[in-house]
Amino acid sequence: MQTGWLGAMRRPMERPDPAGRASDGLTAFAVMWAIALIFSVVSHYDNLILGNGIRIAVLEYAVLASSIALILNPRRLGLLLLLAVAMALQYGFRLPVASNNQTIAFFMNAAIVTVIGVAWMQHRGSAGVRDEIYERLRIVARFLLAIMYFYGIFHKINVDFLDPEASCAVALYKPLTQTFGLADNIVGRYGSIASTFVVETITLVCLFWRRFFWVGLIVGLVFHYIIPISAYSWYMDFSSLVFALYTLSVPREVSAAFQGRAARVLRRVPFNSAARVAIVAFALLFVAAMVLATQLRGRAGDLVITDMMAWHSSWIVMWAVVGGAAMVFLTWAAVDALPYRPQPGPRIPWWVYLFPATLFVTCLSPYLGLKTESSIAMFSNLHTEGGTTNHLVLSRSLYVAEYQRHVATIEASSNPGMQDNADRHLGIVRFDLERWMQLHPRDWVTFTMDGVRYDRATAAAFPMSERNLLERKLLVFKPVDVARPKRCTH
Known part of the structure; x- marks a missing residue:
């Protein structure tokens, strides 16, 4: 019996029963989750x-190996568990982590x-255990x-996001429309x-207005497919995370159909299984993208294309193909x-x-004087x-708390x-300044804080507060833009 990637779809295509759809939905999510975590790992x-x-490198490679193994054997719950453990461990060892998508993950x-x-x-051993896992993870x-x-x-309801000269929406809009001469169009900027706001509101409402789930899904997929292609930042990990969560949260019939159609297309290639086709295609696409990006180095006029830019560009190509295919099949x-x-x-x-509730509370932290990173x-x-x-x-x-006060x-x-x-012309909060001094005891820094100028201050000369383990691991802050309007930063 075929048990590899979507092997059950080799049977005649009768309409699956609800239990089968639940099982297929979990299988579809496993593949998408593995792809999302690959994009996450290669972003670093x-x-x-x-x-x-x-230690971090070993865990990163463990995530990559587990992801590939899960793509090859997506019905193996043990592999999904192993992948989740490896990714959670590397996140824990890297704390504090200034990444919204990795925090959600x-x-x-x-x-x-x-x-x-x-x-x-x-x-354990019960026939319905996969269905129970699937239904709980869907929530x-x-x-x-x-x-x-x-x-x-909510975070965007601020003066500077609404300013067409400073808004991050415009920062994303400009590279997408530069080629068409519309980057400075005021209507386009306000648009x-x-x-x-319109896209994010539609997607939020349709998550719970289930009759119209498809409207939010299609709008969300198109939006999250496009933003990595702008190359404004490394969005592939974020967008692939969203695609994976959508795969799990859509109605079970949709997940099953997504799984089945993707499998049938992959099986048209003459390999032993759809999973092997996917892995080989993924590898070949990556090699081709790297070659293309490397050939572009130094050939962009005055732009110096670095190794990191070549790496970034190659994964944009990967996203364009893999994300595009996922978007088409999910929409279909x-x-x-x-x-x-x-x-x-x-x-x-x-x-x-408790899992989403905890995330909800932590995302209030900027307004409470706590962390400003990893709060969406x-x-x-x-x-x-x-x-x-x-x-x-x-x-x-x-x-x-007073962490942001100074x-x-x-x-x-x-x-x-x-x-x-x-x-x-960026500042940092005192908490991060002290942390930086402790990590760089031989370096000096000149700064002004609370109206007092500190000239060539070092860790030995600057009075520091004792910080406990939770503070050191959970609190992370963005550099502070003292200019107004506030410029667009991560």
């Missing part, structure tokens, strides 16, 4: 070449480990998407701002399921909701440091990285 090119130590991986672990302990995926879109809207499956009439699902234990405030123009904010709803400081404006440093902050 330095980790793969031992830039952050052998951590909560999903934590849910995968817990849900599979509980199901195995309670029902987590849907709510993680909802939280992402909610804060994607990009408005469309960001969704439209084919219409008209959709939602059916009540099984009762979900309360503890399953990416490319939002939001600032909350120094006791002031540009937010139009929470227009007053709600600090419950901001150091960097003027000069012996360290090239810190000097870069000075050159870009």
Whole structure:
């Protein structure tokens, strides 16, 4: 019996029963999750070449190996569990992590480990264990998407995101329209701002208005497919994460149809299994993309294309093909399921909701004086440091802690990285300044904080606070843009 990638689809194509659809939905998610984590790992090119130590590199390669194994054997829950454990461990060892998509992925991986672990302990060997796991993980995926879109809207309700000269929406719009001479078009700029709110609102509402799930799905897929192609930032990991969560959160009939159609197309290639076709195609596409990107080095006029840019460009090509195929097949499956009439699902234990609920609370942290990174405030123009904010709803400081209260404006440093902050007129909060000094005891930095100038301050001369392990691991802050309007930064 064929048990590899979507092997069940070799049987005659009768309409699967609900249990089969649930099983197929989990299989489809496993493949998409493996692809998403590959994009996530390769986004940190330095980790793969031992830039952050052998322990992190080993875990990164373990994630890559587990991802490939899962693509080859997507029905193996043990491989999905192994992949989730490996990715969660590397996230934990790298804390504090300034990445929104990796933070969302951590909560999903934590849910995968817990849900599979509980199901195995309670029902090991039971025929319905996959269905139970699938239904519980679907809830987590849907709510993680909802939280992402909610804060994607809420954090952007600020003065500077609405400014066409400063908005991050315009920063993304410009490279997409430069070729057509529309980058400076004021209507297009305001349109990009408005469309960001419209797209994210539609996708959020349709996650719960299940009859019209397909509207939000199609809008969301197109939006998240396009933004990595702008090359404004490394969006492939974020968009592939969203695609994977959509695969799990859509109706089970859609996941099953997505799985089946993708498998049938891949099986037309004369290899032993659809999974092997996918792996070989993935490898060949990557090699071709790397060759293309490398050949472009030094051939872009005054632009110097670095190794990192070549790496980035090659993965954009990968995303254009893999993401495009996933978008087409998911859209096809969704439209084919219409008209959709939602059916009540099984009762979900309360503890399953703790994963998205925890993420929701942590994303309030910028307004509370806590971390400003990993709070889904990416490319939002939001600032909350120094006791002031540009937010139009929470227009007053709600600090419950003082981590953001004191901001150091960097003027000069012996360290090239810190000097870069000075050159870009960026500041950092005192907490991060102290952490930086502890990590660079031989370097000095000149800065002004609370009206006092510190000349060539070092770790030995600057008074520092004692920080506990939780503070050091969980708190991470963006560089502070002291200019107004606030420029678009990550």
